[in-house]
Amino acid sequence: MKNNKTTETTFWDQCRGKIVSRKGGWIIGKGAFSHGYDINKDCVGEISYFQLMILNATGKLPEKKLADWLEAAYMGLSWPDSRLWCNQIAALGGTMRCSAAAATGAGLLSADTRLYAQRTLIEGINFITRALAAKKAGATAAEIVAQECARYKGRPYIVGYTRPIANGDERIAPLEKVAIKLGFKNGEHLTLAYQIEAALKAEYGEEMNMNGYASAFLADQGLSAEEAYRISLISTNSGITACYLNALERPPESFLPLRCSDIDYQGPPPRDVPVKES
Amino acid sequence: MDERKVKNRNTEFSAKISSRFWQEVPNDDNPYIADNYRCQGYDLTQLAEKRSFTETLYLLFRGELPNQQQNEILQKLMIAFINPGPRHPASRAAMLAGVSKAAPSQLLPISLSILSGEHLGAGSLEKNVRFFRKNVAKDPKEIIADLHLQLSNPSPSNWEPIPGFGMRFGSIDQFSKKIAELLLPLPGAGRALKWGALLSEHLQEFNLGWLPTGVTAAVLSDLGFHPKAAVGIFQLISAPGLLAHGLEMSGKPLTTMPFLEDKDYRIEE
Numbered sequence: 066m067k068n069n070k071t072t073e074t075t076f077w078d079q080c081r082g083k084i085v086s087r088k089g090g091w092i093i094g095k096g097a098f099s100h101g102y103d104i105n106k107d108c109v110g111e112i113s114y115f116q117l118m119i120l121n122a123t124g125k126l127p128e129k130k131l132a133d134w135l136e137a138a139y140m141g142l143s144w145p146d147s148r149l150w151c152n153q154i155a156a157l158g159g160t161m162r163c164s165a166a167a168a169t170g171a172g173l174l175s176a177d178t179r180l181y182a183q184r185t186l187i188e189g190i191n192f193i194t195r196a197l198a199a200k201k202a203g204a205t206a207a208e209i210v211a212q213e214c215a216r217y218k219g220r221p222y223i224v225g226y227t228r229p230i231a232n233g234d235e236r237i238a239p240l241e242k243v244a245i246k247l248g249f250k251n252g253e254h255l256t257l258a259y260q261i262e263a264a265l266k267a268e269y270g271e272e273m274n275m276n277g278y279a280s281a282f283l284a285d286q287g288l289s290a291e292e293a294y295r296i297s298l299i300s301t302n303s304g305i306t307a308c309y310l311n312a313l314e315r316p317p318e319s320f321l322p323l324r325c326s327d328i329d330y331q332g333p334p335p336r337d338v339p340v341k342e343s
Numbered sequence: 344m345d346e347r348k349v350k351n352r353n354t355e356f357s358a359k360i361s362s363r364f365w366q367e368v369p370n371d372d373n374p375y376i377a378d379n380y381r382c383q384g385y386d387l388t389q390l391a392e393k394r395s396f397t398e399t400l401y402l403l404f405r406g407e408l409p410n411q412q413q414n415e416i417l418q419k420l421m422i423a424f425i426n427p428g429p430r431h432p433a434s435r436a437a438m439l440a441g442v443s444k445a446a447p448s449q450l451l452p453i454s455l456s457i458l459s460g461e462h463l464g465a466g467s468l469e470k471n472v473r474f475f476r477k478n479v480a481k482d483p484k485e486i487i488a489d490l491h492l493q494l495s496n497p498s499p500s501n502w503e504p505i506p507g508f509g510m511r512f513g514s515i516d517q518f519s520k521k522i523a524e525l526l527l528p529l530p531g532a533g534r535a536l537k538w539g540a541l542l543s544e545h546l547q548e549f550n551l552g553w554l555p556t557g558v559t560a561a562v563l564s565d566l567g568f569h570p571k572a573a574v575g576i577f578q579l580i581s582a583p584g585l586l587a588h589g590l591e592m593s594g595k596p597l598t599t600m601p602f603l604e605d606k607d608y609r610i611e612e
Contacts, residue, residue, distance in 0.1 A: 072514045083607040090610050098610060167449060174456070233349040272347065325369035325377050329361035333384035333406075338393050342411055 088121070100124055122295040123288070130247040131286055135296060137243040141236035141275055142182060142300040145307035147320075151176040152301075152308035159312030160320035172305035173298070180229070183297035188224040189280030190290035193254045196261065197284075206260035210268060221269040225277025226262065234274040244282065252285025364403060383407070397421060400579075404572050413566055416531035420562045423522040424555055424577075426584020433458035433581065437589030442600045450589030455578050458585065463556055465577045467506065471560030472570035474506035475535040479564075483542035494549040507539070507557025508546055515552035523553045526562060533565025 084090075089099040097104045100120055108117050115132035119125070147156045151172040158168025176182040196209045204212070213223045221227055228234055251259075258281035262273040283293040312320040366384075367377035380387040383402050390399050394408065397418045401409040409417065427434050437454035445453065458464045478486060486505060487494065493504050503509035510516070520543070526532055527540055539561040543552045559580065563573040592599060 072512075074513055077512050082603070083609065084603060085609045085611055087611045090608055092605055092608075092610075101612075164446065164449075167446075167452070170452070229352075230354055231349050231351055233347050235347055235349050238347055322375060323360070324374040325367040326374060327359060328365075328367065329359040330363075330366040331361050332363040332366065335366075335381060335386070336384040338385050338389040339408070341393065 088124075100126070102126065119296050122298075123292045127286075130249065134240070134243055134247055134249065134282070138240055138275075138279055139297075139300045139303075141240065142297075143302060143304035145304045145311070147308040147311060149304070149308075150178075151182070152305055153321075155305040155309035156312040156320050159309040160315070160318055162313070162317055163309075165306060165309060165313075168309040169302060169306045172309070173302060176301040176305070177298075182301050183294050185224055185276045186280055186283070186293040186297060187290040189276045190284050190288070190293055192224055193258060193277075193281045193284050194290075197254055197257055200257055206257065206264040207268070210261060210264045214269075221265060221271045223261075223265070223277075225258075225280050226265050226273050227271045228274040232270070233272045234278075236275045237273065237278045240275075240278065240282075249282075252281075254281040254284040257281070364406070400576075401566070404569070404576070405567055409566070412529065412531035414531075416526055416529050416562055417566060419526060419529070420522075420559060421580050423525070424559060424580045426587065427458070427463075427555075427581050428584070429588055431463070432460075433464065434585055434588040437585045438592040438600060441589040441592035442595060442597055444593065444597075447590065447593060450593070451582055451586055454585040454589060455582065458578055458581055462502070463511075463554060465574045467503075467556045468560055468563075468573040468577045469570040471507040471556055472564045472568070472573045475539065475561055475564040476570070479535050479538045483538065483545050486542060487545050494546070494551065503554060504551065505542070505546070507554055507560050508542060508551055509554050510551050511554070513550070515547065515550060516554055519553040519555050519558050522555075523558050523561075526558070531565075533562075535561040535564040 089097070089101075089104075091097040096106070099108070099117065102108055102120070104117075112126070113129060113132050113136070115136045116127055116129060119127045119132055119135065145152065147153055154175045155168040155172035158171055163171075177184055179185065179188070192213070196213075199209050199212070200206070210221075210223070214221050216222075255278070258273060258277055262277070265271045265273075280293065288296070364383050366381040368379040368381065370376040370378045382390060382399065383406055385402070385408075390402070394402075395414065395418070398408055398414050401413065401417060429435070429438070433454045436457040437450050440450055440453045441447075455465075459466050461467045461470075490504055493501065502511070523536065523540055523543065526536060536558075539553065539557060546552055556577065559577050560573060563576060564570075568576060
């Protein structure tokens with residue numbers, strides 16, 4: 066074959082046929098490693114699974130108390146209520162006899178949304194970080210609220226401070242108790258979050274939600290928005306699986322069956338398929 | 344710390360699911376059984392009898408049947424990009440899932456997830472279609488002038504300086520160029536495809552050109568697909584190839600695909 070190669074491909078040639086990892090791997094006969102830790106010697110029985118999960122997601126091994134707090138926070142995002150969107154998807158998987166992994170995977174993928182669950186932490190942390198910078202520049206909590214609401218024509222749309230379906234969030238108080246029990250003190254982000262909540266409540270009657278609390282708490286622990294998102298990817302997992310099983314344990318297609326007339330058809334009336342142009 | 348009170352907002356949700364394109368005609372005896380389906384008002388059995396798959400696909404998303412020219416270009420596009428090929432990461436995901444004996448029903452969900460990426464994947468289609476919609480009235484030279492500095496300093500990570508246009512492994516993607524050239528003379532070729540071809544010509548001096556996601560976006564934009572629909576249509580177009588690659592591996596032993604030796608797996612400090 067004639068070799069007339071002129072394009073410079075050294076970069077890709079160097080990447081070809083090998084993997085370079087900054088994260089770790091399994092060296093057969095020597096051990097499995099994560100970020101410099103020997104998983105079997107340093108991790109198994111020594112640290113919690115949540116610590117290892119945070120290590121893999123951020124590259125930093127956290128103190129156990131942060132991993133324990135996160136584990137408690139997961140419980141607030143994994144309610145087995147089959148009406149909730151991600152859970153209902155898994156339940157539909159159950160009624161159609163999908164595998165547990167397929168239904169749970171579909172539910173988890175659907176929870177990667179900007180409306181609820183882990184992805185909202187990105188906007189939540191970005192907001193509280195921005196708000197803290199504004200506070201340090203002299204703004205009051207009320208001014209921060211007014212400025213944010215002005216972006217939405219005066220409506221109180223601040224991620225972390227209004228909640229769809231209900232106002233107020235019963236998940237915050239138990240987590241506050243967990244934080245105290247674990248020895249956490251309120252940092253500057255969380256302190257500001259409470260001030261924002263007070264200002265928002267006074268002006269609009271809206272309260273902080275789990276996302277607002279968790280975003281401020283995690284920002285206080287030094288996590289970036291992306292890191293907070295990445296340590297929370299499977300926070301809805303267990304509730305999703307439970308809802309899948311609830312439907313799986315009942316006859317196929319018996320989860321919310323629909324009659325034809327249950328669909329409100331709003332499209333064109335019946336028509337004949339036209340003769341194809343020649 | 345006080346317990347927080349939770350008040351139901353009593354948000355009004357719809358009592359029924361609605362659809363503007365699909366109607367199921369109930370059986371007189373059993374309301375859960377449909378006697379017939381209508382797509383945009385057309386009886387599905389009539390469509391099956393008289394129309395092709397691509398015509399029905401177009402109808403589903405656009406509301407009306409395509410004319411012959413529109414159908415022709417859509418069909419050729421779907422053939423051209425039916426398979427991202429065995430080197431594409433989405434295909435390799437299907438192959439890895441197949442060879443490691445994942446269920447055949449999971450081959451598509453797995454590989455389509457990888458095809459959802461923004462690099463040569465469905466994740467870029469919405470942005471690409473919007474790019475054509477926004478810029479098609481401009482002189483392509485304007486786009487190049489605006490990005491001149493960026494275009495003149497390429498790097499391995501600066502692979503797509505213009506949505507849908509860039510380089511692959513340091514070169515113009517010859518196959519995408521060939522497909523664009525195949526589609527351009529068709530009567531169904533529209534403004535975006537023609538404009539993209541001009542832009543691509545001007546980009547040659549920077550060693551840049553059409554990417555598969557650019558050609559697809561241009562054609563789908565010309566056919567009037569919504570940018571969000573284009574994302575899924577791109578996945579749909581590639582799905583047969585991905586499935587075929589996964590299935591090809593699923594009957595073979597685990598050793599059929601490479602597993603790098605330790606010497607080729609380096610853990611950086």
